[in-house]
Amino acid sequence: MILFHNSILKLDYSPATDILDVGYPDLHDYMLSEIKHSIDILIDTVKNYDVKKVILDSSRTVSSVSSEESREIAVYLASGLMKTRVQKVARVQSPSSDIEERAQGNIRHINESIQLPFQLQNFTSKEVAIEWLKA
Known part of the structure; x- marks a missing residue:
């Protein structure tokens, strides 16, 4: 059921x-404040429904932001999810090598600077990600 759109x-x-299926948003610098507001809605929804498993689908994400802005959004999302009872986050990778390289750098930065209380894994297919979340 669609909780928000x-x-x-x-x-x-x-x-x-x-499982909460989240289409990872397109990242454009003129939308950063709206993206953060939408992430706040995502976090509130996870809390209100006591969601334990999240799938972040980046397979259609378009990005035109700098590495710093991309990292800022990723850290904002991870920090928000830390305040919930989420146990597993599966991320479906982007087919774009540029977006994926930046995302992997963001994930490394988050793992080095923040102790995540949930499991985070990347997948190339949504079906495999969902199976991991169900296990």
Whole structure:
């Protein structure tokens, strides 16, 4: 069931599997404040529904922001998820090598600077990511 949908973010929740499917937003510098606001809505939704498993689908994400701005959004999202009871986050990779290289750098930065209380793994396919979340 769709819990929230705007031009930036779509939150599709499956109560049977307790998986929240999130289409990772396109990143454009003129939208950064709206993206952060949408992440706040995502975090509130995770808290309100006590979601334990999240899939972040980056397979269609477009990015035109700097590395620093991309990292800022990734850290903002990870910090927000730390304040919830999420146990597993599966990230579906982007087919764009540029976006994926930046995302991997962001993940390394987060793992080095923040002790994440949840498991985080990358996947090339959504089906495999969902199987990992269900396990």
